[in-house]
Amino acid sequence: MAMSRAARLAPVVEMAESTERKAAQRLGHFQGQVSLAEAKLAELERFRNDYQQQWISNGSRGVSGQWLLNYQRFLNQLETAVGQQKQSLAWHQNNLNNARATWQQAYARVEGLRKLVQRYILEARQLEDKREQRLLDELSQRLPRHENF
Template sequence: MLKRVKRLLPVVQMAEEAERDAAAKLAKTQHQLMHAQSQLQGLEQYRGDYQDQWQKQGQMGVSGEWLMNYQRFLSQLETAIEQQRNSIKWHQQNVDKARDLWQTAYTRLEGLRKLVQRYQQQAQQLANKIEQKDMDEIAQRLGLNRQRHE
């Protein structure tokens, strides 16, 4: 029984390494997603500030050229925001894939750990049975020896 456990230990170690790698990749993709979300928030904040500036400037009167520049820049900003939203979707998909890979690696590792534990329990039970058998034999011999001396 212990031989099976010893043979499985390298497999368990490899599974532990795979699970750690998958967890690290998941953490990295989550960090990238959070960074992309932060960038989107910054762009949206900048757009809001820019629109506030437009309203203030518009109250004082603006030239046609200023208005065209404003609209062109706002259009570019909207394009950047849309691209960032697409980036967030892409990063979210990466997080989902990384989470699936980690869950698979974790499930495999836990299965191997349970198998090793079961083998260890079986080995312990076998050792206990052998020890009990030995103790019974010793007790039986001692009993026979006492009967002979009486």
């Protein structure tokens, strides 16, 4: 009886494993998205720092008013891009956190089901062992006893 319970759970375990695999794939996807967003942010910040270094080197030699206006305008655009990329990174990190939580729940469900199936299999083995022992005991009682005097 316990073995049939384990067998009946097999499709449930397979579905749970499939759900867990999909959640793991989704988690991997979002980890990749976070990595890309972090790299893009680092690139924008590096570009902004390089651009600011231009101000330091060119500013010490003197610049025209037009150059300064263009510099400030472009620096503002860079700051906006950095801010937007930070928001994008936060959004991707939030998706990653949600995907991680979903995967952890799916993983815990699979592990719980596997343990339950193992318990059912163990119970079935124990019942079978007891049944075999009863049969052996009955057979040994039926056999004629030879007493040596």
